[in-house]
Amino acid sequence: MPGAKLNTDYWVSEYISPCDIYSHGLKRIFVHQQTAFQEMSIVESSTYGKALVLDGKWQSCTGDEFLYHEPLVHAGAVHHRGPEKVLVLGGGEGATVREALKWKTVKKVVMVDIDGEVVEACKKYLPEMHQGAFDDPRTELVIGDALNYLDNSESEWDLIISDLSDPIEEGPSFMLFTKEYFEKCRRALKPNGCFVVQAGPLDPLRMNLHVRLANTVAAVFKHAASYSSFIPTYASPWSFVLASAQPIDEFPDPAATDKLLAGKTTGQLRMFDGRTLLGMFQVGKHVRLAIANETEVYTTDSPPRFFGKGAGSE
Numbered sequence: 001m002p003g004a005k006l007n008t009d010y011w012v013s014e015y016i017s018p019c020d021i022y023s024h025g026l027k028r029i030f031v032h033q034q035t036a037f038q039e040m041s042i043v044e045s046s047t048y049g050k051a052l053v054l055d056g057k058w059q060s061c062t063g064d065e066f067l068y069h070e071p072l073v074h075a076g077a078v079h080h081r082g083p084e085k086v087l088v089l090g091g092g093e094g095a096t097v098r099e100a101l102k103w104k105t106v107k108k109v110v111m112v113d114i115d116g117e118v119v120e121a122c123k124k125y126l127p128e129m130h131q132g133a134f135d136d137p138r139t140e141l142v143i144g145d146a147l148n149y150l151d152n153s154e155s156e157w158d159l160i161i162s163d164l165s166d167p168i169e170e171g172p173s174f175m176l177f178t179k180e181y182f183e184k185c186r187r188a189l190k191p192n193g194c195f196v197v198q199a200g201p202l203d204p205l206r207m208n209l210h211v212r213l214a215n216t217v218a219a220v221f222k223h224a225a226s227y228s229s230f231i232p233t234y235a236s237p238w239s240f241v242l243a244s245a246q247p248i249d250e251f252p253d254p255a256a257t258d259k260l261l262a263g264k265t266t267g268q269l270r271m272f273d274g275r276t277l278l279g280m281f282q283v284g285k286h287v288r289l290a291i292a293n294e295t296e297v298y299t300t301d302s303p304p305r306f307f308g309k310g311a312g313s314e
Contacts, residue, residue: 012043014058014235017205022235024051024058030125035117042125048233050126052093054118062128064232065095068198070272071229071280073099074265075242076159076196078257078277079249082264083158084108087188089146089176090164092118094130100161101136102266109139116143146176150184160185162197177213178298182220182243194244195221201236202228202287209304210239211287215294217241223248226291227280229271239283250281 013023028044041053048063060068073096077083082105088096092113100109113119119141123134133139142149146164162185164176175181177197185195197217200209210226218224221243228237242248254274261273298304 012041012045012053012056012058014056016235020205022058022233024048024233031121033117035115037115038118040115040118040121042121045233050128051233052118052122052126052129058233060093060095060129061233062126065093065129066270067229067231068234068238069095069099070269071227071276072096072163072196072198072240073161074261074269074272075227075240075277075280076161076194077103078252078260079194079242079244079246080158080192081260083193085156085158086110087153087157087160088112089149089160089162089185091161093122093126094119094133096161096163097136097139098129098131098133100159101133101138102268104264104266107138109136110142111139112142112144112146112149114143114145119143147181147184150181150188153188155188155190157188158190158193160189160193160195162195164198175300175303177216177304178300179216179219180300182217186220186243189245192244192246194242194246196243197241199226199239199241201234202239202283203236204286206236207239207287207290210241211290211294212296212298212304214239214241214291215296216298217243218291219297221245225250225281226283226287227277228283229280252277252281254278 010026011023013021015021025046026043027046030042032041038055044050048061051061052059084105084107086100086109088111091111097109097111199213214226222245224241224243225248226241228239230237257274257277
């Protein structure tokens, strides 16, 4: 097989399956440490820019993070049509908060992240991600446990965004993809509020996580809808689930969405508009059939387990 010249000697290899990896070539490591909760690295890849890596799992990077963060935030905000209070659970890089603050209607964003060391590192090394969002007067940062925070929150949020790291057993978040967690989120929402969770890859090999998460969310909320965005550094279409007590339009009119965005946001969106939103809701037939036939619900007694940690190598 013909070879190619490689321009890096250090790699982060993310395990996709027992037989498949996605290796990111690096040219710089800004920080690498074991926090109280997880292994953290902030690196610069040779292709996609600066990135946060947790427990060997690629979280997001400056080259394509907008393909993740814009859908994560704006699908729910469009469904609500004008959120004022937004709760972000997780979201260490600050990019989710950044996107929420683009809505002129937003008066307050609270970000709850369990790992203060990760947040401080992101503040320092990833300004391209947060773009000053932590310093916005509408932002409140809470370093703490999302479950504990939700226990003291009831019927007060317009939009709750669950932006958590993948549920690997070694990590801090695998219990936050369960029916009990989603029930806490539902109770914390206003009657017309909505909830969004990042819900894993949609490639055929790994989509069972999404299918079961979608079924779990649907067991808690009256209405739930899957949507996706392709993110190159995840090596997969990536999925989300939007949930609400109100019906969800999975065939939204692009012109109506564009009018809403023009009137209620700053307009600083790179990929998200009415046409994009319409397309993201149109997940494949195989996914829709799998969700319709799924019976398993994730609980605290039987939570999801994402495959394996990644590793650095020379």
